[in-house]
Amino acid sequence: MPELHFPPAGTWTRADASDLGFNAGALRAAVRHAKDHESPWPVDVGGMVAKDDPPPFNRPIGPTRPRGPATGLVVKDGLIVAEWGEPGRVDMTFSATKSYVSTCVGLALDRGLIGDVDEPVCHRVADGFAGEHNELVTWRHLLHQTSEWSGTLFGIPDTVDHNRSAADAPARKGIPRPLQQPGTFWEYNDVRVNALALAALRIWREPLPDVLAREVMQPIGASSGWRWEAYDNATVSIDGRDMASVPGGGHWGGGLMIDSFDHARFGLLWLAQGQWNGRRILQPSWIQAALAACPQNDRYGFMWWLNPVQSVWPNASEGAFAAIGAGGNVVFVAPERGLVIVTRWAANPNNVIDRVLAALQ
Incomplete structure (x- = not known):
């Protein structure tokens, strides 16, 4: 892999795409396609939040914000070679937030706050993990979305x-089904992701946005404009202090609100195997574990989407991975290409990504 460039805080270096192996005309065509194929979502995304849920859960309980236009960045070896839309605009990012939750858990493991991902969560967190069923849930189960955690959190x-699919809203979504043994059944379930975020808050004993800022975003030179917003009713008391428990997405509002440049820095950190300009931020062992396929879903790791047998992004290798959120919000990483692609509000982000990959000769 060519040498990676790590952008200093507040600045990025632009490069000529043709100097870095792109067919410049094909890349321009890919960008034009991205701009011409914007998400059909309305500008006021509040109407899209929780719309597939039954009453009374079909309404926001956290903040939302109007979205921007189709936006994106192409970063090769740490240098920007293409950009469109409004990459400096802070926007909701929906379930791309989950990859940031996972990162906070990885940092907790590195700091010794968790002994092992196969440790039952109840060994360190009592709240929500008592009882014959939930006491079997491990950190790995929650990270893989195979926990089958059962309960109500923040009223949901x-x-x-x-019966939910990440790709659509099947007719049976929200119809209760028999619970399976934790670790044996994969289901995309935002309540359980939020249970993981709350458990992570309890072991860190400080709000996850503060952890992320100190341990990741400040060291990689991210802006101060990003926010990780909680639900209106998601306050818990820890050590006598009220703290907001943030969600792993924008399903009911809230979640990570961030600009595309900061998303790209996060993707570049993962591209660089957890180090930033010589500073170790994430352990290589965590990167490897997070990007290993879940036995119940080979397209999913620790809240990162994977590319088994090139089934998702045909023009990328099996080593490619992405943080993915509704509304076409994606942070795509192709380590073998030295490539990070950020899309926002794309009608078909995978199509945009494959067109960019095809332009890299």
Whole structure:
């Protein structure tokens, strides 16, 4: 892999795409396609939040914000070779937030706050993990979305996402089904992701946005404009202090609100195997574990989407991975290409990504 450039805080270096192996005309065509194929979502995304949930869970309980236009960045070896839309605009990013939750858990493991991802969560967190079923749930189960955690969190039951697919809203979504043994069944369930975020808050004993800022975003030179917003009712008391427990997405509002440049820095950190300009931020062992496929879903790791047998992004290798959120919000990483692609509000982000990959000769 060519030498990576790590952008200093507040600045990026632009480069000529043709100097870095791109067919410049094909890359321009890919960008034009991205701009011409914007998400059909309305500018006021509040109407899209929780729209597939049954009453009374079909409304926001956290903040939302109007979205920007189709936006994106192409970063090769740490240098920007293409950009479109408004990459400096702070926008909701929906379930791309989950990859940041996972990162906070990885940092907790590195600091010794968790002994092992196969440790039952109840060994360190009592809240929500008592009882014959939930006491079997491990950190790995939660990270893989195979936990089958059962309960109600911030007024929302886990059953609201039973029978849910990440890709669409099947007719049976929200219809309760028999629980399986934790670790044996994969289901995309935002209540359980939020249970993981709350458990991470309890072991860190400080808000996850503060952890992320100190341990990741400040060291990689991110802006001060990003926010990780909680639900209106998601305050818990720890050590006598009230703290907001942030969600792993924008399903009911809230979640990470961030600009595309900061997303690209996060992707570049993962591209660089967890180090930033010589400073170790994430352990290589965590990177490897997070990008290993879940036995129940080979397209999913520790809240990162994977590319088994090139089935998702045909023009990338099996080593490619991405943080993915609704509305076409994606942070795509192709380590073998030295490439990070950020898309926002794309009608079909995978199509945009494959066109960019095809332009790299």
